[in-house]
Amino acid sequence: MSETYDYLFKFLIIGSAGSGKSCLLHHFIESKFKDDSSHTIGVEFGSRIVNVGGKSVKLQIWDTAGQERFRSVTRSYYRGAAGALLVYDTTSRDSFNALSNWLNDARTLASPNIVILLVGNKKDLDEARDVTFLEASTFAQENELIFLETSAKTGENVEEAFLKCSKTILAKIDTGELDPERIGSGIQYGGPALRNLQTRQRSINKPDCGCRV
Numbered sequence: 001m002s003e004t005y006d007y008l009f010k011f012l013i014i015g016s017a018g019s020g021k022s023c024l025l026h027h028f029i030e031s032k033f034k035d036d037s038s039h040t041i042g043v044e045f046g047s048r049i050v051n052v053g054g055k056s057v058k059l060q061i062w063d064t065a066g067q068e069r070f071r072s073v074t075r076s077y078y079r080g081a082a083g084a085l086l087v088y089d090t091t092s093r094d095s096f097n098a099l100s101n102w103l104n105d106a107r108t109l110a111s112p113n114i115v116i117l118l119v120g121n122k123k124d125l126d127e128a129r130d131v132t133f134l135e136a137s138t139f140a141q142e143n144e145l146i147f148l149e150t151s152a153k154t155g156e157n158v159e160e161a162f163l164k165c166s167k168t169i170l171a172k173i174d175t176g177e178l179d180p181e182r183i184g185s186g187i188q189y190g191g192p193a194l195r196n197l198q199t200r201q202r203s204i205n206k207p208d209c210g211c212r213v
């Protein structure tokens, strides 16, 4: 069955091992907590169509391994991402301290206009909290990131994280700050918009691939 959507966005989930990236993806796709999650080997993939401000958007999401030994593999998936969830664990200062490195990788290896949402996960473990909301929101402000705390266990703010990132990308398309037609933008048109684009491409004698992610 063919899927119809207005846009397709390539998303990444990055951050330290054990911060809950796979559980966030699983909750977003399956609406439940993955309680037997083990370390990701390389990358995993999920996709879902969401409605954002009246537009249907297919999110193509790459969940990357946080372990250092997979860094060279995971880095190769950064290219052409439109959005990223940069995840730390609110109960782990080490995962918070590592954010600058992850951010640097995302900004240098993915699209320069990538929209990044900082996610403080494991919000449900408040008694074990090691990073305050205030210091993380200060970090987010200093680095021009959107910020949310989530729990992949209870599902709190999981949907919101993906939707907020998508909404920001759509707003940037509307203002012209992001150009879906730029190769490597991490954005594709779907449905009628894609057909129009392909017709235009054919008329100027370019290959009809429609693939811009």
Ligand SMILES: Nc1nc2c(ncn2[C@@H]2O[C@H](COP(=O)(O)OP(=O)(O)OP(=O)(O)O)[C@@H](O)[C@H]2O)c(=O)[nH]1
Binding pocket: 015, 016, 017, 018, 019, 020, 021, 022, 023, 024, 034, 035, 036, 037, 038, 039, 040, 041, 064, 065, 066, 067, 121, 122, 123, 124, 125, 150, 151, 152, 153, 154
């Ligand atoms: N209490 C609680 N535990 C969580 C939450 N999210 C993940 N976990 C647990 O944290 C551990 C690591 O979760 P994963 O999703 O596998 O972590 P990851 O970031 O994908 O790890 P890597 O694949 O190694 O990079 C698992 O034992 C999860 O059950 C959460 O929101 N709350």
